[in-house]
Amino acid sequence: MADYVSIFIIALSLLGLLAVVFEEVIHVNKAQVVLFLGTLAWLILFMFSGSDIHHQEIITGLSENIEEIAGLWLFLLAAMTFVVYLNKKGLIESIIYRFLPEQISERKLLFLIAIFAYVFSSLADNITATLISIALILSLQLPAKKVLRFATVTVFAVNSGGVAMITGDVTTLMIFLAGKASIVNLLLLSLPAFLAVLVLTTLLSFPMKDQIIIRKKREQHEQVDVAIAIVFLTTILTTIGFNVFFDIPPVLTFLFGLSVMFLLARIYGEDTHNHPIFNYIRQIEFDTLLFFLGILLLVGALKEVEALVAFVGIYDVMPTWLANYTMGILSSLIDNVPLTAALLKSDVTMNPEQWLALTYAVGVGGSLLIIGSAAGIVAMSKIQNLTFLSYLRYFVLLLLAYSIGYSASLLMGIWI
Template structure:
């Protein structure tokens, strides 16, 4: 009875996201409420102090994961918010992109930019910076939504080929199942599938778009903070590979350096303005993440993920990996991957690479299936759960092509 009630809460949370435009209730508020109620129900059903301690321990573990993500998001968003407010991102776009470009060419350029950026830094940073590009171009609502969907797929695809790009890739690598050189092969199918989606999206895209020339007076400190941001991205990758330092710690260090440098030249009034911008624009994103991860943690607690692991073992690994990727569009791919690794399936190298691609890219099939999608939904008002569904056939096709190419290349290069 309890499990049915808890699963019903998860379904209600999903429905609240789907029908947000009908109910006019912010999805961050509904998911947070239902996520909290689910854990309250777990405590009330514990029955005795011993079981209550177990539930409390599991909640603490879940909150630790959430806090880590929150701090990481907060530090990344602070950098991006500052650079965006100072016009630095727009200036960068004008340096990299022509002032006037066809919509079709822009799609390919944005897809490549997002793909490459997400391969060298985390998905959150890549998404925020890539979405920042869209604000510099005069796009209509439909085209902005289509570009946002392309960015989500490109960011998730680019992250699978390096351990710095996606948490699930790092988990599989640390488990000793794949080597760095094998992972880099995934960039080929990832790039092909992203370019395929860009071409599909650009078929009916006509005309040109332009950027508004920006003449911003930026100070030396703004350039220094931009350098700190990109140095932090590089150091996050280097320190994680060499010393296993968690990315959140490196980014918080970079944020502290930014504050120390910025404090010497920013007025108190300007600093308050930046903090207000962050609070008003980003807080819903953080609350939405909190609610979603509380619900996923609850599903993990009641054994739903274990049931999926058992179902995984019943079929051919190549089929199971493909379906697991689709499943990661509904359930967070991190606990899903953790559950599979804990089950210790016996897979060869091509099958491990197939799983890596599937759980990394499969979350793109629904807007709530990845951190990139959740961030995009909170920042691009035209992008909702329902509006995203119209792109699912194209996304599924490109995901399938990428997965098929992964297996084809992997079996040719690494078959035991």
């Protein structure tokens, strides 16, 4: 293939990366840009493929790319539909308030919100976990400075909670689907990730000494809502068990769980002509799914022109542990999805323990800057005083917590 084609594909990828970083500046949805550039890159590859042999290689490459994307898409579609249903029914918010006392110290509440954000983000997507946590924080009507501390802990806890579960973070799911880490080993990442959350929460809790009165919301939920919540939790547990014992792909188990949800809704009369259960699929965030589609198409095109070899050059000049640590810091500037996809496509050589460390790094590293993760962007859009600079004042504490968690993940890898 001609050099100018490779240069053009690389230029398109850089343009896509800039569109992601400066989304809030250009006011164009990043999903729209990367989907356009990703499909354009493959069109260019086909039009300038040259020989029949090279043309066939591009067809094979696109087929493999689409197959990977399909597995990711279907898994996320099933998981997000569950969460949309439970969130719309108010079941998630109701559970939160059920466990909160009527009066609590600010310090204890900070820890409770951190734990909730950490746990819930491992079961649901980061955006939903952030929205629910921020809604709870804003309902407390705290002073602006204290809201910033709660928001900072939430963003870090949400990103930390997702790294250990394939249901919680897309990059974790991508690394798992690529066969780089097992579910059991990924679950062990929850220990260093939780340690990091506790460290940050402790550091930010010192100035908080007041008491908070919580106005509880009491709602009655129908049997079908509780039944579907049980199906969701059962689906998560069986996904892990089926994969460990029978090597069943997670996407198959989650689609089966989704089908059970649909049937239960029908049996309980929740699925009606005026309110069909399939409406909840339409309410999931398709812009997120389209963003993943565009990014993975772009990275797939980069692989076809062998541009990813240069990307992993950092692993030639640094020890693997330091390179992974650096990748985590880079993920606060560059979206962790393209970072992870590029590393997976470049076939960088690492053992399972090193892949686990990378999983932690790219999952939690985005918390270092408010623009480095979807959780940060969502929190910034909901809290007026949460800006790039106001979040930056906690950078040292965030970096310390991230570094402690990363060190613990390395030690855990040695133990494994």
